[in-house]
Amino acid sequence: MTGAQEWQGRVGQNWAAEWERTDRSFAALTPHLLDAIAHEPGARVVDIGCGAGELAIAVATARPDAQVTGVDISGELIAAAGTRAAGLTNLSFTVADASTWQADGAAPDLYISRHGVMFFTDPPAAFAHMSAAAAPGARVVFSCFRPALENTWAAEIARLLPPGRPAPAMDFPPGPFAFADPDHVRHCMKGWRDIAFQPLDFAYVAGSGTNPVADALSFFSRIGPAAAAIRTLPDQARAAFERGLLDLVQSRCVGGRVCFPAAAWIVTATADNT
Numbered sequence: 001m002t003g004a005q006e007w008q009g010r011v012g013q014n015w016a017a018e019w020e021r022t023d024r025s026f027a028a029l030t031p032h033l034l035d036a037i038a039h040e041p042g043a044r045v046v047d048i049g050c051g052a053g054e055l056a057i058a059v060a061t062a063r064p065d066a067q068v069t070g071v072d073i074s075g076e077l078i079a080a081a082g083t084r085a086a087g088l089t090n091l092s093f094t095v096a097d098a099s100t101w102q103a104d105g106a107a108p109d110l111y112i113s114r115h116g117v118m119f120f121t122d123p124p125a126a127f128a129h130m131s132a133a134a135a136p137g138a139r140v141v142f143s144c145f146r147p148a149l150e151n152t153w154a155a156e157i158a159r160l161l162p163p164g165r166p167a168p169a170m171d172f173p174p175g176p177f178a179f180a181d182p183d184h185v186r187h188c189m190k191g192w193r194d195i196a197f198q199p200l201d202f203a204y205v206a207g208s209g210t211n212p213v214a215d216a217l218s219f220f221s222r223i224g225p226a227a228a229a230i231r232t233l234p235d236q237a238r239a240a241f242e243r244g245l246l247d248l249v250q251s252r253c254v255g256g257r258v259c260f261p262a263a264a265w266i267v268t269a270t271a272d273n274t
Contacts, residue, residue, distance in 0.1 A: 042110025049116020053081025
């Protein structure tokens, strides 16, 4: 479970420091998401959970006459995005929670997101707010992970972990796989209609360069479930986990890259606010 407090703390800090490797991990997905976005009209674009800004920068570059705003709850990620976007006059970033954020001036007519919508504490309320705040008939395009079992990087790391404590009961526990089930997503997307799901399989790149195994181990030690395990497990359990992670990463190193099969949805919908 990854919620707002984590993104405003250690998780956001790590993602801001590791934006080059996190962008690389999604490099096989991003062009497909950008292609889906390119088919949608929109002059006032909002990137939900924009992270370090790769998607917002690409869209602002492709649409010089549009005004693009990136919104993220992490100040560290917004700072990284702002540095990367220097010189793009049609792009701005703001530290805010998209579930309550209101645009200054004209209402958004296109929301976009790369894996940034799965962390709302109350997704139905968040999506209802975004629909109400949008221009009539606005569109949304976002990507999210399909189930963990279809994302080998997560499933195989999970098998290395000792049994954990049960997660606290929540109606909508936030996390990377919170939007894996289309029926659940439909339930969460209050205020939206014509919800469509396009499956996309892609290679999740965890390591590359002169020593891809070491690169992948370093990446996993900073980002995702392996990072949490390395940080919190007792010494003996952590040592066993790290041995298993090394074996796993070595087994996935082919052609100078450490890659894992990954599976996502690209979701589109229309605001039901006319």
